[in-house]
Amino acid sequence: MRKYIYLFAFGFLFFSCDKKSKIEREVEKIPVTMKVIRFEQAFFNATPQELPMVKAQYPDFFPAAIADAAWIEKMQNPQWRELYQEVEKKYKNFDTQHSEIEDLFKHIKYYFPTIKLPQIYTAIGEMDYLNKAIYANDKLVIALELYLGKDHKFYSEFPAYLRQNFEQRQMLPDIVSSLSYRIVPVSKNKDLLTLMINSGKELYLKDILLPDYTDAERIGYTENHIKWCKENESYMWEYFVSNKLLYSSDSKLPNRFINLAPFSKFYLEIDNETPGRVGQWVGWQIVRSYMQNNEVSVIQLLKADPTEIFEKSKYKPKSNE
Known part of the structure; x- marks a missing residue:
């Protein structure tokens, strides 16, 4: 009797693994090509004289209510520039993350074929931990300043329960969370x-x-x-x-x-x-x-x-x- 139980368990495990592999094989066939646009590099590598050109190229990143003087101050501010340098140390080459995001969207397209592929924008923001990754229509914006590693010196004032998720590995879960806001219907009940x-x-x-x-x-x-x-x-x-x-x-x-x-x-x-x-x-x-x-x-x-x-x-x- 025990022999048959083992055989059944093995067969179930084999079937489950085979089922998963079939899904993954189908996922791999889905063509996904996404462009990465490094906004933070364009911004912090520009001179004040080049600001109008950067604004024209990335209008969505420049609210009309903010004067040019504020953007120039940000370009030249030592603390902002230090933050940019720390982001560059970790993400100057974004190829690995780019590949991981494309693989994620292959899975997304498998389950949701009508989802539109966004362009990927990297940026440096105000450390808004509630908006680490934002997926909206044709854009996916990733705030790289929040993925430097939980022990980074810039996070010393954040409580541990927030810092623990300031890791590179949390980038894809955060993207899925942002996606869910768009595809999970909002319930009227609040119980x-x-x-x-x-x-x-x-x-x-x-x-x-x-x-x-x-x-x-x-x-x-x-x-x-x-x-x-x-x-x-x-x-x-x-x-x-x-x-x-x-x-x-x-x-x-x-x-x-x-x-x-x-x-x-x-x-x-x-x-x-x-x-x-x-x-x-x-x-x-x-x-x-x-x-x-x-x-x-x-x-x-x-x-x-x-x-x-x-x-x-x-x-x-x-x-x-």
């Missing part, structure tokens, strides 16, 4: 379950678009954070259910369990041990369960109502060990 499952949809996109990434990289956790969530999954679920939070629209809930934060707020002694955004992680598990238990496409998943997803997911949190 916790809806917010959790909408986050789960975004994270499921990272499952299929970034198959070589770990769960920790996809969600922006450490491996210890992932371990904590797995070990406490049923405890978290019991807390949400027993406190009747799933269908609550309490305005405090997003900051407690969904939004960027150093830890989640159960209002318990263990709070400091928790990662932030645990509601996103639980929503991710619900969406994964839904996709495992229902024959639906990715596009159907994105359009599905969060309540329907939950009801059909057959989600059952793993027992506490």
